[in-house]
Amino acid sequence: MIRSEVIVVGAGPAGMNAALHAANSECEVLLIDNGNRLGGQYWRHMPKERDSLNYSLHYDFAKAVKLRDAVLNHDKITVKSQAQIWSATANDKGVVLHALAPRNLGDLPTEIVFETQHLILATGAYDRALPFPGWNIPGVMTPGAAQSLLKGHGVVAGKKMVIAGTGPFLLPVASSLVEQGVEVVGLFEAHSPKRWVRHLSVLLSNLGKLFEGFHYAWILNRHAVRMKFGYAVVEAHASDAGILTAVTVARIRPDFTILVGSEKRIECDAAAIGWGFTPDTSLAGALGLPQKVDVDGAVVVSVDERQVALANSEMSVHAAGEVTGVGGSVLSLHEGALAGLSCALLRGKITEKQYRDSTKNIYAARLHAEKFARVLKDVYVVPDGWRNWVTPSTLICRCEEVSCGQVDAAVDELGARNSRDVKLFSRVGMGMCQGRVCGRNIAGYLGTDDADRIRNARRPIIAPITLGELAQDPLL
Amino acid sequence: MSEKVITCTLNGVILTAISGQSIAAAMISSGERINRTTRIDGSFRGIFCGIGACFDCLVVVDGVSNQRACITEVRNGMTIQTQRGAGP
Ligand SMILES: Cc1cc2nc3c(=O)[nH]c(=O)nc-3n(C[C@H](O)[C@H](O)[C@H](O)COP(=O)(O)OP(=O)(O)OC[C@H]3O[C@@H](n4cnc5c(N)ncnc54)[C@H](O)[C@@H]3O)c2cc1C
Ligand code: FES
Numbered sequence: 014m015i016r017s018e019v020i021v022v023g024a025g026p027a028g029m030n031a032a033l034h035a036a037n038s039e040c041e042v043l044l045i046d047n048g049n050r051l052g053g054q055y056w057r058h059m060p061k062e063r064d065s066l067n068y069s070l071h072y073d074f075a076k077a078v079k080l081r082d083a084v085l086n087h088d089k090i091t092v093k094s095q096a097q098i099w100s101a102t103a104n105d106k107g108v109v110l111h112a113l114a115p116r117n118l119g120d121l122p123t124e125i126v127f128e129t130q131h132l133i134l135a136t137g138a139y140d141r142a143l144p145f146p147g148w149n150i151p152g153v154m155t156p157g158a159a160q161s162l163l164k165g166h167g168v169v170a171g172k173k174m175v176i177a178g179t180g181p182f183l184l185p186v187a188s189s190l191v192e193q194g195v196e197v198v199g200l201f202e203a204h205s206p207k208r209w210v211r212h213l214s215v216l217l218s219n220l221g222k223l224f225e226g227f228h229y230a231w232i233l234n235r236h237a238v239r240m241k242f243g244y245a246v247v248e249a250h251a252s253d254a255g256i257l258t259a260v261t262v263a264r265i266r267p268d269f270t271i272l273v274g275s276e277k278r279i280e281c282d283a284a285a286i287g288w289g290f291t292p293d294t295s296l297a298g299a300l301g302l303p304q305k306v307d308v309d310g311a312v313v314v315s316v317d318e319r320q321v322a323l324a325n326s327e328m329s330v331h332a333a334g335e336v337t338g339v340g341g342s343v344l345s346l347h348e349g350a351l352a353g354l355s356c357a358l359l360r361g362k363i364t365e366k367q368y369r370d371s372t373k374n375i376y377a378a379r380l381h382a383e384k385f386a387r388v389l390k391d392v393y394v395v396p397d398g399w400r401n402w403v404t405p406s407t408l409i410c411r412c413e414e415v416s417c418g419q420v421d422a423a424v425d426e427l428g429a430r431n432s433r434d435v436k437l438f439s440r441v442g443m444g445m446c447q448g449r450v451c452g453r454n455i456a457g458y459l460g461t462d463d464a465d466r467i468r469n470a471r472r473p474i475i476a477p478i479t480l481g482e483l484a485q486d487p488l489l
Numbered sequence: 490m491s492e493k494v495i496t497c498t499l500n501g502v503i504l505t506a507i508s509g510q511s512i513a514a515a516m517i518s519s520g521e522r523i524n525r526t527t528r529i530d531g532s533f534r535g536i537f538c539g540i541g542a543c544f545d546c547l548v549v550v551d552g553v554s555n556q557r558a559c560i561t562e563v564r565n566g567m568t569i570q571t572q573r574g575a576g577p
Pocket of ligand 1: 022023024025026027028045046047048052053054055056096097098099135136137138139140156157158160161182185290293296333334335336341342345539540
């Protein structure tokens with residue numbers, strides 16, 4: 014059992030900044046992450062010897078390096094990488110976390126138990142994928158997958174690629190791929206840019222973001238890649254060998270229904286398609302943290318203004334970053350700072366006055382970033398019209414290979430009324446990913462209420478532990 | 490500092506990669522898109538989420554099935570096999 018005054022789970026922008034702020038206020042911090050290097054999703058990078066590529070693949074890598082090195086060199090912070098938390102429980106006195114992790118670098122993973130009175134959850138988010146015929150063909154992936162192959166491993170996902178979906182994330186993905194020599198044969202944003210018109214004032218008060226957007230647009234323009242608006246990938250096609258050879262794109266209406274007759278086939282060897290992000294609330298659910306449905310339909314951890322999700326006189330659980338609602342790296346950094354300082358206050362390392370003085374500017378910055386995040390959720394909303402892209406044979410649950418037709422049968426023939434019924438009758442969401450990919454789509458497909466969405470986002474364990482992995486445990 | 494080259498095998502054939510790369514990255518750069526066949530209809534799957542969330546990229550590593558290729562780093566001498574169904 015390893016104890017620490019404060020434990021932070023997740024070493025993305027939120028978790029790193031939380032650890033740094035708590036440690037700067039004299040808290041002993043243990044920062045746990047399942048990756049090999051700090052940075053989380055946004056600041057995913059390769060080992061130091063490939064730094065020149067790291068710098069060219071990131072918009073602001075210098076900022077990442079500064080924060081990463083401050084965390085790594087801090088004498089109050091211990092970093093535990095490659096540790097996957099697979100189970101967590103909270104009681105009146107604190108939190109117990111079970112991880113599968115190598116004890117020393119190069120060891121096989123074994124189970125390690127961590128304990129703390131003050132936990133900060135910063136587990137981030139993963140790409141949201143929508144089902145369509147052929148979305149399970151190898152070569153179809155999320156934009157995050159293409160980005161992580163490139164930023165984390167220096168590998169391009171294909172030679173000839175289509176990038177599609179919705180949201181600002183499509184821009185950095187497309188521009189980093191073209192810069193690495195990929196032929197981007199199509200870049201499709203589902204929404205019209207006109208949706209920005211009623212938010213111009215917010216856009217103009219976020220000049221940094223606007224410049225970042227121009228930076229990507231300039232790169233794309235240099236490579237003669239034009240973004241087309243109002244289109245979506247509605248089908249993928251495989252070769253006889255079973256791998257991707259082409260996608261069909263179609264014009265879609267603002268409600269995401271297809272304009273029949275507008276379909277067009279595009280040859281490609283990889284397609285990166287994503288619809289924003291879904292917060293990873295698995296740990297939060299296991300800990301019994303309060304959750305709610307955000308304006309974009311995502312289930313998120315519900316926190317107060319100090320990022321506290323759960324607290325009594327002896328313990329606390331804070332949450333920061335995407336897990337409290339998708340908002341990007343800047344908002345994640347602010348939330349992390351507030352969570353770290355709040356822990357320091359609860360530990361008595363700083364006074365209420367010191368807390369107020371040091372957080373005043375951060376509160377204002379968080380509010381500003383939150384406003385921008387809300388606008389993004391409005392502009393890049395995902396309406397349920399995608400339900401008319403699927404056919405009865407389209408898989409909705411990739412793990413258990415359950416089709417939309419089987420879900421329809423569970424509803425029409427067996428009388429299923431909510432996600433749980435459908436799960437029991439069809440095995441939807443019962444596979445290895447535990448509903449991470451399909452859960453939100455099932456609720457959208459059925460059109461269920463918030464309570465159903467929250468219940469359905471709970472997972473019994475955070476990551477499936479295979480017997481094979483346990484068998485490697487030298488202690489067993 | 491120079492990049493270190495790792496040598497392992499994929500379905501018995503030599504696969505080279507750069508130290509720090511994931512199995513998925515090494516497979517894609519060698520032109521291999523298929524990580525496994527599914528348990529029920531035996532269709533092909535490859536990398537999908539790229540960050541360990543979806544469990545689509547499962548391969549058999551040193552005889553142990555259900556390993557996520559996207560978050561498992563290649564090591565010298567590793568034997569990687571595409572997984573059939575639930576694996577061996
Ligand atoms: C694949 C991907 C690529 C992205 N790329 C970009 C980009 O290029 N530009 C951009 O602006 N935004 C990008 N984003 C958006 C991103 O969500 C935010 O910008 C930002 O990274 C959020 O920060 P965070 O600290 O909240 O979480 P994250 O950065 O997601 O960090 C969370 C960390 O927690 C770890 N973790 C989660 N659960 C566990 C567990 N059970 N045990 C141990 N560790 C755990 C994760 O592995 C991760 O390292 C990307 C998102 C994804 C999913
Ligand atoms: S690609 Fe999703 S877990 Fe590996």
